[in-house]
Amino acid sequence: MQTANELRKLLTDINHKSYPAYKSLRGLYQFPGYVLSIDHVQGDPFAAPSRVSIHLDGKTAGFPKNLYDTRPKRIALQDYLLRLFARAIEPYSFQAKGSGKSGLLGVSRCGQEILERTACSLNPQNGALILNMEVGFPANGRSIQSQELAKILYDFLPGCVEKTLYYRRLNPADCTRVAQLCEDQQAIRQELKKRHLTAFVANGAILPRESGISDKPMRRAVPFASPSSLEVTMELPNRGPIRGMGIPEGITLIVGGGFHGKSTLLHALELGVYDHIAGDGRELVITDSTAVKLRSEDSRSISNTDISLFINDLPNKGNTKAFSTADASGSTSQAANVVEGIEAGTSLFLIDEDTSATNFMIRDELMQRVVSDSEEPITPFISRVRDLSWHLGISSILVAGSSGSYFHVADTIIQMKEYIPYDITGKAKKEASAFPAFSYALRPFVSPVFERRPVPDRTLKDQDRLRIKAMGRESIMVQKSVTDLRYVEQLVDSEQLHALAVLLCEAAAKYMDGHRTLLQIVDLLEQQMDTHGLSSLKASGNCDLARPRRQEIFACLNRCRNLKF
Ligand code: ADP
Numbered sequence: 001m002q003t004a005n006e007l008r009k010l011l012t013d014i015n016h017k018s019y020p021a022y023k024s025l026r027g028l029y030q031f032p033g034y035v036l037s038i039d040h041v042q043g044d045p046f047a048a049p050s051r052v053s054i055h056l057d058g059k060t061a062g063f064p065k066n067l068y069d070t071r072p073k074r075i076a077l078q079d080y081l082l083r084l085f086a087r088a089i090e091p092y093s094f095q096a097k098g099s100g101k102s103g104l105l106g107v108s109r110c111g112q113e114i115l116e117r118t119a120c121s122l123n124p125q126n127g128a129l130i131l132n133m134e135v136g137f138p139a140n141g142r143s144i145q146s147q148e149l150a151k152i153l154y155d156f157l158p159g160c161v162e163k164t165l166y167y168r169r170l171n172p173a174d175c176t177r178v179a180q181l182c183e184d185q186q187a188i189r190q191e192l193k194k195r196h197l198t199a200f201v202a203n204g205a206i207l208p209r210e211s212g213i214s215d216k217p218m219r220r221a222v223p224f225a226s227p228s229s230l231e232v233t234m235e236l237p238n239r240g241p242i243r244g245m246g247i248p249e250g251i252t253l254i255v256g257g258g259f260h261g262k263s264t265l266l267h268a269l270e271l272g273v274y275d276h277i278a279g280d281g282r283e284l285v286i287t288d289s290t291a292v293k294l295r296s297e298d299s300r301s302i303s304n305t306d307i308s309l310f311i312n313d314l315p316n317k318g319n320t321k322a323f324s325t326a327d328a329s330g331s332t333s334q335a336a337n338v339v340e341g342i343e344a345g346t347s348l349f350l351i352d353e354d355t356s357a358t359n360f361m362i363r364d365e366l367m368q369r370v371v372s373d374s375e376e377p378i379t380p381f382i383s384r385v386r387d388l389s390w391h392l393g394i395s396s397i398l399v400a401g402s403s404g405s406y407f408h409v410a411d412t413i414i415q416m417k418e419y420i421p422y423d424i425t426g427k428a429k430k431e432a433s434a435f436p437a438f439s440y441a442l443r444p445f446v447s448p449v450f451e452r453r454p455v456p457d458r459t460l461k462d463q464d465r466l467r468i469k470a471m472g473r474e475s476i477m478v479q480k481s482v483t484d485l486r487y488v489e490q491l492v493d494s495e496q497l498h499a500l501a502v503l504l505c506e507a508a509a510k511y512m513d514g515h516r517t518l519l520q521i522v523d524l525l526e527q528q529m530d531t532h533g534l535s536s537l538k539a540s541g542n543c544d545l546a547r548p549r550r551q552e553i554f555a556c557l558n559r560c561r562n563l564k565f
Pocket residue numbers: 207208209218220221222223224256257258259260261262263264265416419
């Protein structure tokens with residue numbers, strides 16, 4: 001390893017040379033207190049910025065063990081440090097001058113959710129800290145301006161590192177609060193299981209967001225308040241007792257007039273699979289972490305999926321026990337989404353009528369009389385929702401403002417009225433009993449079979465010059481093949497998509513041999529991340545990654561058109 005002074009000399013030597021001379025800087029340099037690693041150097045000042053990492057040993061970083069002695073706490077601390085560092089470098093970005101991206105300083109942009117990211121990692125054994133960042137190496141045209149890079153490396157960064165990554169320079173109370181919130185969130189997660197609840201929404205929570213493009217809490221929103229019949233108390237290790245709405249396992253219906261806050265509540269529940277940062281308003285909104293949002297998804301690809309729970313006897317005699325299509329309809333896509341959710345091990349489905357296929361959700365009495373069940377290929381979700389709960393232990397929370405059909409099958413009925421929930425189970429059940437009882441499915445419940453063994457096509461097999469890209473939150477691209485993930489709504493960060501692209505390639509290269517089932521393949525991917533860490537996946541790209549849930553790994557592989565199942 002070379003010293004910081006040696007690096008300074010190297011910088012002087014390459015000043016005003018042609019841009020590729022920057023490549024000679026790759027390597028490790030000992031700075032006072034940390035090692036600076038120049039991992040990847042960009043090809044020109046307009047290309048994606050260079051990758052630099054900062055390595056602190058456990059003693060220098062100095063974080064007390066009790067701030068990271070569990071996996072969730074470690075992830076919360078990493079997340080907190082990354083945010084602090086991002087804020088510290090922001091004013092210095094583009095202060096070093098030059099063309100194109102010269103002088104850019106950046107790290108992963110964190111949203112409201114706390115995710116495990118490669119961008120900041122704390123070694124659980126020894127407390128060593130690694131932080132990855134982007135630096136635009138400065139040039140004028142293609143002529144290296146190394147005195148500008150020196151400004152970044154010697155004047156800007158050392159202060160930022162000290163101020164945000166040395167425990168002794170931080171406010172200990174702030175760090176403790178991060179760990180304490182995390183402990184409280186984990187306590188609620190555990191308590192949900194013990195008490196047979198699918199979700200908890202604390203009184204006072206702020207559910208709506210500032211706007212369609214801002215995930216920050218809405219100002220002057222109506223705070224959440226639980227109906228007394230559903231109110232439970234959670235004894236939290238740090239905050240002590242808090243009260244809020246506990247949604248029991250089983251089938252829960254959310255009804256109410258338009259604009260009264262139904263979708264907002266459901267959306268908060270969807271994202272309650274993640275922990276949120278302090279001040280988000282949803283930090284004490286916690287949902288069963290396996291929950292899967294279901295929606296219709298016209299034109300998705302379905303490969304060899306058993307959707308016979310919902311679709312049978314197609315007019316074209318298509319086999320719905322092993323159904324494939326390159327262009328699914330609303331109802332078949334939603335059917336596939338349910339079955340794949342079961343395979344991915346969910347115990348809670350979340351459904352909003354706004355984004356569902358009506359013919360998948362219900363068939364009303366009158367229609368049943370006119371078009372007999374035997375002439376209808378679709379067994380609607382309403383006829384299966386109880387089966388899912390009884391046979392597979394999967395609960396459902398549904399938003400249904402326009403159809404009363406689900407009153408018959410719901411265990412709990414919540415009405416949203418001016419953003420406040422009311423428990424109307426008794427009243428709604430009484431009204432429903434006067435209406436024709438809903439009729440059960442004609443076809444018996446048979447658990448779907450999961451015997452699919454995916455194999456990659458040439459695009460994924462040929463990994464010599466792998467090109468991987470995440471297009472925001474929308475889709476991933478491997479070589480030139482796109483996998484559309486726009487409607488996988490619980491993906492919250494482009495780095496999760498990037499990780500999915502890497503996982504897809506990893507699975508294709510290592511695990512998809514035509515013998516392993518999809519389930520075994522996902523298990524192996526998760527094992528790899530658990531044992532070797534998320535950064536073990538990094539080999540194939542210069543981007544940082546965020547860990548997706550198991551459910552989204554399934555969703556991605558299931559939607560990939562380069563896999564044959
Ligand atoms: P619904 O699904 O019942 O039609 P939405 O959940 O879409 O209603 O909410 C309608 C509007 O009300 C949205 O613009 C949302 O931001 C706003 N809203 C939701 N909850 C609250 C709240 N607690 N306080 C203030 N505004 C809210």
